Amino acid sequence: MDKGKSSGGVEMEGYVAWILEGKPFTNPPTCPWPATARPLVIQQEMIAQRGIDEAVHVCVACLINSLLTPPKETRVVPGNLKAADLNSTRYSHLTSYRNWTVKADPTLNRKQGDYAWQDHIPKELVDSFAGGDRGWCGFEVCSPALWATDESISEIRQVCQILTENLWVLAPDNTGLHVHYGNGPDWMPVESLRRIAGLLYAADPILVQLQPQHRRNNIWCLSTSLYSALATGLSAETAEERLGTALDAPFPIVKHENVPWWFTTSLFRKFFDCWLAGGRDRDKADTDTRGLGRRGALGTYAGNGTNFVSPDAELDVPSSPLAIPDAVRELLKCRHPKVVAELMATGNRRPAYSFSAYRDGRYGIVGNKRTVEFRQATGSFDADELCALTRVCFRLCEWAAAAELPEYWKLVLDCASAKADGAWYDVFDLILADLGLLSEARVLKRIAYKRQGLEPQGKID
Numbered sequence: 001m002d003k004g005k006s007s008g009g010v011e012m013e014g015y016v017a018w019i020l021e022g023k024p025f026t027n028p029p030t031c032p033w034p035a036t037a038r039p040l041v042i043q044q045e046m047i048a049q050r051g052i053d054e055a056v057h058v059c060v061a062c063l064i065n066s067l068l069t070p071p072k073e074t075r076v077v078p079g080n081l082k083a084a085d086l087n088s089t090r091y092s093h094l095t096s097y098r099n100w101t102v103k104a105d106p107t108l109n110r111k112q113g114d115y116a117w118q119d120h121i122p123k124e125l126v127d128s129f130a131g132g133d134r135g136w137c138g139f140e141v142c143s144p145a146l147w148a149t150d151e152s153i154s155e156i157r158q159v160c161q162i163l164t165e166n167l168w169v170l171a172p173d174n175t176g177l178h179v180h181y182g183n184g185p186d187w188m189p190v191e192s193l194r195r196i197a198g199l200l201y202a203a204d205p206i207l208v209q210l211q212p213q214h215r216r217n218n219i220w221c222l223s224t225s226l227y228s229a230l231a232t233g234l235s236a237e238t239a240e241e242r243l244g245t246a247l248d249a250p251f252p253i254v255k256h257e258n259v260p261w262w263f264t265t266s267l268f269r270k271f272f273d274c275w276l277a278g279g280r281d282r283d284k285a286d287t288d289t290r291g292l293g294r295r296g297a298l299g300t301y302a303g304n305g306t307n308f309v310s311p312d313a314e315l316d317v318p319s320s321p322l323a324i325p326d327a328v329r330e331l332l333k334c335r336h337p338k339v340v341a342e343l344m345a346t347g348n349r350r351p352a353y354s355f356s357a358y359r360d361g362r363y364g365i366v367g368n369k370r371t372v373e374f375r376q377a378t379g380s381f382d383a384d385e386l387c388a389l390t391r392v393c394f395r396l397c398e399w400a401a402a403a404e405l406p407e408y409w410k411l412v413l414d415c416a417s418a419k420a421d422g423a424w425y426d427v428f429d430l431i432l433a434d435l436g437l438l439s440e441a442r443v444l445k446r447i448a449y450k451r452q453g454l455e456p457q458g459k460i461d
Contacts (some may be wrong), residue, residue, distance in 0.1 A: 010390060013177070015171075016170075017169075021132040037165060037169075046059070061100065072151075077091060103142065109294065164381050182370050183370065184196060196386055199408070206300065209446055210377070220349075223301055229342060230310055243338055292445045296421075324415060388437075388439070396435065
């Protein structure tokens with residue numbers, strides 16, 4: 001990856017074991033950590049001053065920043081930026097994203113609130129390491145805003161290794177891994193935003209193949225292609241009307257990027273549908289010609305759209321989600337970032353791919369985030385997985401924004417064919433053949449297969 005306007009960052013959720021300074025401990029019966037890892041040692045005085053949770057977060061942040069040796073020029077906010085420039089309209093929203101930080105997440109609170117009814121930490125670990133002087137604390141590690149470069153990926157790898165080599169950390173089923181993509185310190189132009197939205201809508205049914213079942217239509221990362229406003233009946237024209245005078249602001253009006261004329265013809269539609277329905281014997285298993293497993297083995301969303309509800313009471317609920325080519329065409333008609341974000345929203349739930357920074361009431365506000373957020377990945381501190389997934393997210397967005405329109409539509413139609421028949425095209429075709437990320441495809445394949453109990457007997461590399 002070359003340094004350019006592309007930027008991003010990661011948010012890692014998990015739990016860490018802590019213990020009061022001077023207290024003895026023994027390893028739990030099940031100890032998945034390396035010999036160098038230990039519980040986080042906290043001083044009694046710090047707990048008295050800050051409370052357990054804040055003390056843990058401060059100590060984890062100190063550990064990361066004391067051991068990290070970041071490469072030069074990875075940060076979007078320059079280290080030598082003057083205070084006046086930092087508080088400018090261009091950089092003020094990144095004030096909290098100049099360094100690695102650690103904070104609380106309410107969904108990880110094991111003691112109180114709406115999420116305490118189920119403890120996702122394995123019982124044997126809780127039972128063997130609990131008491132007034134020790135325990136487990138939820139935390140979220142947030143990266144600074146980083147340029148989308150190889151050096152930034154190396155920095156993310158360093159942080160993962162610091163955590164896993166020095167601490168007892170866990171990422172159970174209730175945790176997530178979020179990747180952000182942006183345009184440096186600036187807002188993304190509508191031309192890029194709608195292209196990214198279109199590709200993510202199209203690829204949603206196959207990108208989910210990388211995730212375990214508990215992250216598929218999870219309330220914290222709903223499917224965009226099944227439950228977004230666009231999927232359930234909202235058009236670009238209706239969204240513009242709802243936004244009303246917001247579109248009268250002096251923003252550039254751009255031309256529509258229409259679907260190729262040949263796809264709009266009924267003749268092509270007929271041949272396309274026949275191609276999906278015919279060809280290779282559907283009952284015959286796909287042979288593994290890529291060394292990445294049989295196409296379709298990882299599945300997709302349960303039901304794949306046979307049952308869904310509209311998040312918008314004002315719209316007539318269609319019989320099924322909007323087809324991928326039609327949805328992408330609708331997104332490419334959008335003339336304003338707010339309209340793109342409105343179409344990609346999932347009511348009051350969080351979508352798998354969040355454009356919320358660009359919604360009405362947030363877009364254009366000086367202090368607000370300016371990124372697209374990938375929310376579907378399950379929590380992990382595995383350095384290989386984090387780096388591979390981050391590269392894929394960055395590359396998807398870069399490719400979508402820069403691709404020639406015929407190539408863009410070819411990939412969209414490949415994704416549409418995968419939704420109709422998963423044996424034709426899958427997430428590894430996307431990552432390997434179209435994005436050119438061979439090593440990342442291998443890493444993500446290994447992890448996805450293992451999580452679903454599909455790890456083959458032999459090694460596939």
